[in-house]
Amino acid sequence: MKNLINIIQNSSKVAIVTHTSADGDALGSSFGIALALEGMGKKVSVFLEEPVPKMLNFLPGQHLVAEYKGEFHDLCICVDTSDMKRLGERAEIYSNAARKITIDHHTTNNMQADGLWIDESAAATGEMIYKLIKALNVDISRDIAINLYTAIVTDTGGFRYSNTTPESHLIAADLLSRNVPFTDIIKKVFDTVSYSKMVLMKKTLDNLTLHFDGKVAVSYLLYDDIKSVDAQTDDFEGLVNVGRNLEGVEVSLFLREEQPGVFKGSLRANEYVDVAQIASVFSGGGHKRAAGFSMAGGLEETMEKVLSEIGKVL
Amino acid sequence: MKNLINIIQNSSKVAIVTHTSADGDALGSSFGIALALEGMGKKVSVFLEEPVPKMLNFLPGQHLVAEYKGEFHDLCICVDTSDMKRLGERAEIYSNAARKITIDHHTTNNMQADGLWIDESAAATGEMIYKLIKALNVDISRDIAINLYTAIVTDTGGFRYSNTTPESHLIAADLLSRNVPFTDIIKKVFDTVSYSKMVLMKKTLDNLTLHFDGKVAVSYLLYDDIKSVDAQTDDFEGLVNVGRNLEGVEVSLFLREEQPGVFKGSLRANEYVDVAQIASVFSGGGHKRAAGFSMAGGLEETMEKVLSEIGKVL
Structure with a gap:
């Protein structure tokens, strides 16, 4: 110095x-x-x-x-x-x-x-x-x-x-x-939330579903939802944690339709699941408890594919 | 010592x-x-x-x-x-x-x-x-x-x-x-949210309305909503902040129907409104930026009464 x-x-x-x-x-x-x-x-x-x-x-x-x-x-x-x-x-x-x-x-x-x-x-x-x-x-x-x-x-x-x-x-x-x-x-x-972020948070909560006895939380935002509020990158921050923070949840999956038919997936684990491993199946990557990937396809199809991989390691 | x-x-x-x-x-x-x-x-x-x-x-x-x-x-x-x-x-x-x-x-x-x-x-x-x-x-x-x-x-x-x-x-x-x-x-x-709290958060977001050009946020939970999830006192914590944290909001009002026809009101201000003053109109009290009250009546009627008082000091 x-x-x-x-x-x-x-x-x-x-x-x-x-x-x-x-x-x-x-x-x-x-x-x-x-x-x-x-x-x-x-x-x-x-x-x-x-x-x-x-x-x-x-x-x-x-x-x-x-x-x-x-x-x-x-x-x-x-x-x-x-x-x-x-x-x-x-x-x-x-x-x-x-x-x-x-x-x-x-x-x-x-x-x-x-x-x-x-x-x-x-x-x-x-x-x-x-x-x-x-x-x-x-x-x-x-x-x-x-x-x-x-x-x-x-x-x-x-x-x-x-x-x-x-x-x-x-x-x-x-x-x-x-x-x-x-x-x-x-x-x-x-503690300052933009109006767009609040709307996206609401939709994330509305779309949240639990799977595998409540151990897995899945939510998503569709392209039109995102477009309708003119969302900034900041606005998506933390949305994957809505599911992750829920009591009893081990893995949270959050899908965001970045382009029509293309989903950006975020995965978080709380205690023991290696989500980097799951992301790698879809050519993604990251850390053990925080990983991501990108995938082309419909919502249902994408969710099912990822849920099936998660199910293997729960 | x-x-x-x-x-x-x-x-x-x-x-x-x-x-x-x-x-x-x-x-x-x-x-x-x-x-x-x-x-x-x-x-x-x-x-x-x-x-x-x-x-x-x-x-x-x-x-x-x-x-x-x-x-x-x-x-x-x-x-x-x-x-x-x-x-x-x-x-x-x-x-x-x-x-x-x-x-x-x-x-x-x-x-x-x-x-x-x-x-x-x-x-x-x-x-x-x-x-x-x-x-x-x-x-x-x-x-x-x-x-x-x-x-x-x-x-x-x-x-x-x-x-x-x-x-x-x-x-x-x-x-x-x-x-x-x-x-x-x-x-x-x-970062651990109970399932009841998540449901209440979702309803709070669903029920949120903005007034006075976005300067006032109001939301509520009805008696049946609360009963349906067997909510604990902890689960209500911070719900008044959903409105308070929203960009542009000065005053947040959160009404919770504790008993059928009786609302517990929480008021928060961000910068300048004295909400203790507003609460005192309804025999409540608190601090300048955080106050509360209890009021008997219907939802619409309660909201209108409080909004009218807020409107006077905005």
Whole structure:
């Protein structure tokens, strides 16, 4: 990290970039480090490909968002991004900067940088930014803390995912002591449901059926259902868990008709079934308890095929 | 706390009791301190009014659960309980013990004890038990850590409720470092939905209507719907949030027909409406953003009355 600090201290005009479709960790890390550098007296710009999503519009530091007009930066810091392609059009800002720093927690990172810091054990890039700001001897203001707390809660699912570490909690403890309005953040990030998502959730519940003595839950969304609400990718998140979370269920299958006659299948298991094995029968893959596949065919036919495979291993 | 340590060190046969309808904090605190005292070589019994709920059946220390047969204890420790009445039939175990300790975080506690420790700033009694075990110089084993982590996550809603403090996270950091299978605990505690709850959720979604340009969401469950699934009190928890979490909604009203022709109303606001004020019109009460009331009448009539009051303050 000494190398990074050295580079930062010797830079004055800094660009911050992160991946496209920036999420809470990407934006929280970007604005967090940007505010810290601003506090150090540097000229800082954050370049984004898309507007900040509504769900994250409370993040402080957005006054630093700028439009790129080909100007020169003596440093570009890229956060939470494993590949140049994920920078979209802003790859050129990174390429053109005199010096480059990349800070990331993804397992596979192939970025080129003068200062490269990859820590796969970090639950969020925000945790690394926290350590960097500490090492830079900059005070963690409430505004910085809001960004870093948001980064950590989004990437750990609110300290629930397996990537959460004792350190995630230690950092959260310090951030909370800086008067972060964490209940408001939690509400914005986790408890806001779009109208489309609610409609899809309702249909998922309506279509849910139990099989094999309640050990298997199956639900689906048809192409027309999805089209009718102009659903975003986000809206499907977690729908497979409606079945998975049901008491007594071991395997949950969720089918979503992505194109007419083509189903994307998500499989989840709770305790013992290897769903990656089941997905592989249909040329899919994944982990033991979370896998997926894609299959052409009618709804009934698709359901029956997958149920028959599940039945073999229950 | 010195007084408590003194009493504990000078006791050999210890009874642990907690409130009826024991939840994660009550049971986690009970088994946590019980295992610590067992490790100190004491004879420990945990007395419960009801069986451990299925959701919490993973808690270690259940070998210490005993049936009371009138035997003498030189110490009874009561955790997470603010009133003798909440001990149910086990009040006599507490009364009959030679010495009594009460450890609790509730605001109003009227227990009599030789060692009384009330800390309203603790998010969970489990946090206090953690400190006590540390002060007793007993190692926090993985089994103890599982109990205390469960206590803290249940009472803080997984670090989401406003009672969560920096200290909650500091303690969680230490507990996680003891190899607690926290993702399994989270799944058991937060992600298991009973079949009745799923049916009620579905009906809540089916019955949901939006009013005042989407600023108000209303839903309801009728007496027959509730009866048909043999719903438990737990099953209603969070149903008012289905409307509250919907994008654009400021006020959510959820009506549940408790007895034929009698509705229990729950009101939630997101940002600015004072729902305690609205509830008070119907002789109810609560907080600014979470309130409730009870009203006799038909569904339509009840909805209209409340909507009319909401309309006045939107």
